[in-house]
Amino acid sequence: MAADITSAAESYFARVRRGDLPPPPVSTTLGGRITAVDLEAGTLDSDYHAGEAFLNPAGQVQGGVLGAMLDDVTAFLVTATLAPGEHCATLSLNLSFLRPARAGALQGRAQLVRRGREVCHVAGDLLQDGRVVATAAAVCTVVRKR
Amino acid sequence: MAADITSAAESYFARVRRGDLPPPPVSTTLGGRITAVDLEAGTLDSDYHAGEAFLNPAGQVQGGVLGAMLDDVTAFLVTATLAPGEHCATLSLNLSFLRPARAGALQGRAQLVRRGREVCHVAGDLLQDGRVVATAAAVCTVVRKR
Numbered sequence: 001m002a003a004d005i006t007s008a009a010e011s012y013f014a015r016v017r018r019g020d021l022p023p024p025p026v027s028t029t030l031g032g033r034i035t036a037v038d039l040e041a042g043t044l045d046s047d048y049h050a051g052e053a054f055l056n057p058a059g060q061v062q063g064g065v066l067g068a069m070l071d072d073v074t075a076f077l078v079t080a081t082l083a084p085g086e087h088c089a090t091l092s093l094n095l096s097f098l099r100p101a102r103a104g105a106l107q108g109r110a111q112l113v114r115r116g117r118e119v120c121h122v123a124g125d126l127l128q129d130g131r132v133v134a135t136a137a138a139v140c141t142v143v144r145k146r
Numbered sequence: 147m148a149a150d151i152t153s154a155a156e157s158y159f160a161r162v163r164r165g166d167l168p169p170p171p172v173s174t175t176l177g178g179r180i181t182a183v184d185l186e187a188g189t190l191d192s193d194y195h196a197g198e199a200f201l202n203p204a205g206q207v208q209g210g211v212l213g214a215m216l217d218d219v220t221a222f223l224v225t226a227t228l229a230p231g232e233h234c235a236t237l238s239l240n241l242s243f244l245r246p247a248r249a250g251a252l253q254g255r256a257q258l259v260r261r262g263r264e265v266c267h268v269a270g271d272l273l274q275d276g277r278v279v280a281t282a283a284a285v286c287t288v289v290r291k292r
């Protein structure tokens with residue numbers, strides 16, 4: 001898998017990582033902060049913060065918002081492998097909710113399952129207090145600007 | 147299906163609909179506003195608004211955020227069928243992204259596929275400009291306060 005992965009110094013991802021570009025608005029809204037990228041291993045870690053604005057009637061973080069965090073971490077991993085002029089579009093996201101999550105800190109981790117030329121399969125986990133609260137299986141495609 | 151559906155005047159949903167209780171924070175954050183409920187038909191409609199804070203690197207509404215809207219509309223439909231003291235917990239959410247969505251107005255619709263005693267299957271569609279941008283298949287469970 002590692003052989004398929006490239007990282008260009010002038011890619012969108014590299015520029016965001018260096019601070020030359022702001023992160024995407026949704027990442028900031030979700031309190032996202034990338035903490036580790038390992039393209040050899042095909043993994044990316046990102047912290048998140050769920051504010052009170054994301055709570056459901058039960059006073060827990062809404063599942064769809066946990067899904068937005070999982071979309072962020074899985075799409076960022078694919079984005080880390082892109083050349084300049086490419087971006088990642090998520091085609092499907094299958095989410096499982098294992099435990100309730102409360103407002104506060106969460107930790108996301110994405111693992112490349114298969115990096116095809118056009119299509120990427122990525123697995124994501126979201127943790128709170130060291131326990132997995134939600135998982136994702138994402139299918140993404142690489143879109144090239146024409 | 148209609149025979150399985152109950153709606154109690156003092157349920158959480160009825161109190162939110164009457165304005166006796168505020169909507170859940172996440173619904174407000176997503177610009178959610180329920181526009182129609184038909185428990186005979188097993189449907190619920192809700193409008194949403196995606197602000198700039200929800201955009202991804204491509205300048206489109208992040209898929210996970212569309213998923214949060216779909217979680218909201220499907221869970222609200224289940225909630226509309228609950229007795230006082232019950233709430234809806236989403237177990238899984240399978241999302242497909244059909245078209246990009248831009249910031250602005252979106253329309254959600256949920257349809258009960260099966261309302262079991264404990265487990266509910268719900269289908270959701272999210273539209274923009276009359277076209278479906280994302281779909282959801284949700285599995286929810288009814289949680290009773292002990």
